[in-house]
Amino acid sequence: MDWEVAPEGLYKLLLRLRDDTKGKLPIYITENGAAYPDAAAPDGHIHDERRVAYLRGHFGAAQRAIAAGVDLRGYFVWSLMDNFEWAHGYTQFFGLVRVDFATQQRIVKDSGYYLRDVIAANAAI
Numbered sequence: 001m002d003w004e005v006a007p008e009g010l011y012k013l014l015l016r017l018r019d020d021t022k023g024k025l026p027i028y029i030t031e032n033g034a035a036y037p038d039a040a041a042p043d044g045h046i047h048d049e050r051r052v053a054y055l056r057g058h059f060g061a062a063q064r065a066i067a068a069g070v071d072l073r074g075y076f077v078w079s080l081m082d083n084f085e086w087a088h089g090y091t092q093f094f095g096l097v098r099v100d101f102a103t104q105q106r107i108v109k110d111s112g113y114y115l116r117d118v119i120a121a122n123a124a125i
Contacts (some may be wrong), residue, residue, distance in 0.1 A: 011061035029075045030078075036093065038082075038109060046098050081106065
C-alpha cells in the first residue's frame with residue numbers, strides 16, 4: 001500500500017508513551033502489519049520476505065523498548081489471514097496466511113512461520 005516502514009518510529013513512540021504516562025499504563029500494540037503482494041512460488045509456498053523483514057524490524061524495536069523500560073504487554077500482528085479491507089476490498093494482503101477467496105484454500109506464508117518461531121523463542125529473531 002506504499003506506506004512508510006519505520007520501525008525506529010515505533011521505538012520512539014513507545015518511549016514517548018512511557019514518558020508521557022510516567023510508565024504507569026501498560027501498552028498493547030494492536031493491528032500492526034503490512035500489505036504486500038503475495039503469490040505462490042513454484043514450490044507452492046508464499047515467500048513474503050518483505051513482510052518478514054517488516055515484522056523483524058518492528059519486533060526488534062519493541063524488544064528494545066521493553067529493554068528501555070516500556071511496559072509493553074502485547075503485540076498483535078495484523079492479520080492472521082488475508083481478508084476484506086474496507087477501503088480496498090480483496091486487493092490488499094496483510095495476512096500471515098494466504099486465503100484463496102475463490103477456493104478458501106489457506107497457505108501459511110513464510111511470515112507465519114517466522115511468527116511461530118518468534119513465539120517459540122519468546123524474542124525477536
